[in-house]
Amino acid sequence: MAPKVLVSDKLSETAVQIFRDRGIDVDFEPSLGKDKDRLAEVIGQYDGLAIRSATKVTEKILEQATNLKVIGRAGIGVDNVDIPLASKKGVIVMNTPFGNSITTAEHAISMMMACARQIPEASASTHAGKWEKSRFMGVEVTSKTLGVIGAGNIGSIVIDRARGLRMKVIAYDPFLSEDRATELGVRKVELDELLAKADFITMHVPLTEKTKNILSRENIAKLKKGVRIINCARGGLVDEEALAEALKDGRVAGAAFDVFAEEPATASPLFNLPNVVVTPHLGAATTEAQENVALQVAEQMSDYLLTGAVTNALNMPSVTAEEAAIMGPWVKLAEHLGAFIGQVTDEAIKAVNITYDGIVAEMNLDALGCAAIAGLMKSSNPDLNMVSAPVVAKERGIQISRTTQGQSGAFEAYIKITMVSEERERSVAGTVFSDGKPRFIQIKGINIDAEIGEHMLYSTNQDMPGIIGTLGNTLGENGVNIANFTLGRAERGQDAIALLQLDADLPEDVQEKLEGSGRFTRVRPLHFEVA
Incomplete structure (x- = not known):
C-alpha cells in the first residue's frame, strides 16, 4: 500500500507532483493547516505531513497522528512543531535548512544597506512630497568592520557578500575552526572583541539557551558607539527593549530587524523609531527560495517513506539512500541484539555499551545505535522506534556509550551490546553473513x-x-x-x-x-x- 501524505500548507504544485511521481498518495489541502480541529480529525490517516509555518503541529495534533512517521517543514524554522513530543511519538521531523540560505543572506545584506542609507524612511518622506536631502545622511559600508555572529551556512554567505563590498569582516562562532576562518577570509574573535570593534553586526545563529539574548542589555552596553545591528536570524537573540533605549540615546546608530521575540509582531519597542528598518520575517520570501524548499521537502519525505533515507532530520541521524541499502541488514542486526538484551533483562538497566568491530565501525554509527536502543526499549514499550526509543532511554537515565575497533577476530565485522545493571553485566554479539542475514555469534561470552x-x-x-x-x-x-x-x-x-x-x-x-x-x-x- 502506497504511503499517504497530507500537504496542509501552501506548497507549489510542482512539489505536490513530486510526491505523485514517486508513487505516494498525496492530498493537497493548503488551507487545512489553519483549521486545528479539522486537522486533528484527519491526521490519523496519513504517514507524512508536509507543512510551512501556518500549520501548528501541537500535542492535540500529535495525539491523533496514530500513523504519522514524518513531518516535513519547507523552510528552516520548526517553532511550529512540538519536536520533543514528536520524538516521543516516534515521528521524524525534517526541515530544509539550505533551500533559502542565499535568500536569507541577501536579505541581511539588503537590510544592512537600507539601514546604512536610511532608505525606507527616505522613501516614505519622498512619497509624501518632501525633498529632505540633508535629513538623510547615510554611511558607506566600504572599509567598515562587519561583525558576524554565527559563521555557519547563512553566515558564511553573508561573509562572502560583505567581502565583495570591501568590508572588513570579523566573526564570532565557537564552532568556527581557524582553517575555516582562513578559507572564509575572516578573523575569528571572541564576542567581547566583536562587540567593541564592529561598525555593523549581523546575527546568523539559531535560538538556543546559549544564544538567547546574546545581545543582552549588558552586551549592548559594550557596543562600539554608532554601531548598526541587523537581525534576520531569530527573534529573541536581542533584548529589544534595551536596544530601543540605545537607539534613542544615540549609542546605537540604527537597526534592521526581520524577526522579533514574538511573532506575528504587532508591537515592539523597535517600532516607529526613525533609525530602525523592520520587515515581517521576509528572510526566505523570494519566489526561488519558496520553490526550492518546497521541492526539497517533497524529495526528502519521499525518500524516507520509500527507501528509509533520512535527510535534514532534527531528531534522527541522517541516513542516505545508499547507506540505507548497505546498512539495512546491520540495522536489523543492531535491533535484534538490543531486543535480545531487552527480553532477557528483568531489572533496571543502568548503562549500555555498543561495540562496533571491523568494517561496521566505518558505517553510520548514530543510526545503528538508534536501532539497537529501539530494539532494547521495545521490550517494555512495543510502540517505540529509532526516533522515540533514545528519548525514553535518556529519560530513564540509561547511559549509552560506544566503542569502535578494527577487525579483532574471525569475523570481518560484528556488533556487540553489553548491558550493565545493579545485579549483572550481560552481553550479546552478532554479525551479518554474505547472505545478508543477521546471526547471533556470542551470548554471555559463549560462542x-x-x-x-x-x-x-x-x-x-x-x-x-x-x-x-x-x-x-x-x-x-x-x-x-x-x-x-x-x-x-x-x-x-x-x-x-x-x-x-x-x-x-x-x-x-x-x-x-x-x-x-x-x-x-x-x-x-x-x-x-x-x-
Whole structure:
C-alpha cells in the first residue's frame, strides 16, 4: 500500500507532483493547516505531513497522528512543531535548512544597506512630497568592520557578500575552526572583541539557551558607539527593549530587524523609531527560495517513506539512500541484539555499551545505535522506534556509550551490546553473513552460530547430559516444532546455553514444564521482528 501524505500548507504544485511521481498518495489541502480541529480529525490517516509555518503541529495534533512517521517543514524554522513530543511519538521531523540560505543572506545584506542609507524612511518622506536631502545622511559600508555572529551556512554567505563590498569582516562562532576562518577570509574573535570593534553586526545563529539574548542589555552596553545591528536570524537573540533605549540615546546608530521575540509582531519597542528598518520575517520570501524548499521537502519525505533515507532530520541521524541499502541488514542486526538484551533483562538497566568491530565501525554509527536502543526499549514499550526509543532511554537515565575497533577476530565485522545493571553485566554479539542475514555469534561470552527467527526459545543451564533430550521431548510432546537448534557452552561442566528457533510462540504451559524440570536456570521465550 502506497504511503499517504497530507500537504496542509501552501506548497507549489510542482512539489505536490513530486510526491505523485514517486508513487505516494498525496492530498493537497493548503488551507487545512489553519483549521486545528479539522486537522486533528484527519491526521490519523496519513504517514507524512508536509507543512510551512501556518500549520501548528501541537500535542492535540500529535495525539491523533496514530500513523504519522514524518513531518516535513519547507523552510528552516520548526517553532511550529512540538519536536520533543514528536520524538516521543516516534515521528521524524525534517526541515530544509539550505533551500533559502542565499535568500536569507541577501536579505541581511539588503537590510544592512537600507539601514546604512536610511532608505525606507527616505522613501516614505519622498512619497509624501518632501525633498529632505540633508535629513538623510547615510554611511558607506566600504572599509567598515562587519561583525558576524554565527559563521555557519547563512553566515558564511553573508561573509562572502560583505567581502565583495570591501568590508572588513570579523566573526564570532565557537564552532568556527581557524582553517575555516582562513578559507572564509575572516578573523575569528571572541564576542567581547566583536562587540567593541564592529561598525555593523549581523546575527546568523539559531535560538538556543546559549544564544538567547546574546545581545543582552549588558552586551549592548559594550557596543562600539554608532554601531548598526541587523537581525534576520531569530527573534529573541536581542533584548529589544534595551536596544530601543540605545537607539534613542544615540549609542546605537540604527537597526534592521526581520524577526522579533514574538511573532506575528504587532508591537515592539523597535517600532516607529526613525533609525530602525523592520520587515515581517521576509528572510526566505523570494519566489526561488519558496520553490526550492518546497521541492526539497517533497524529495526528502519521499525518500524516507520509500527507501528509509533520512535527510535534514532534527531528531534522527541522517541516513542516505545508499547507506540505507548497505546498512539495512546491520540495522536489523543492531535491533535484534538490543531486543535480545531487552527480553532477557528483568531489572533496571543502568548503562549500555555498543561495540562496533571491523568494517561496521566505518558505517553510520548514530543510526545503528538508534536501532539497537529501539530494539532494547521495545521490550517494555512495543510502540517505540529509532526516533522515540533514545528519548525514553535518556529519560530513564540509561547511559549509552560506544566503542569502535578494527577487525579483532574471525569475523570481518560484528556488533556487540553489553548491558550493565545493579545485579549483572550481560552481553550479546552478532554479525551479518554474505547472505545478508543477521546471526547471533556470542551470548554471555559463549560462542554460538544461530539464525534469528521470529519465534525463539533461550535457555541456560549447567552443562550436563540430557538437555537436548529434555528440550526436544518436552516441545515435541506439546506440539511445538523446532526449526533450528543451537547449543554452546563456556567449558565442560560449566555454563551452557541453548537457542532454538520455533515455528510459533512458545505456549506458557510448555515454558512452565521446562522450568519445572529442574534442568534449567532460565527458560525465556523470545520474539524478533524479522520481516
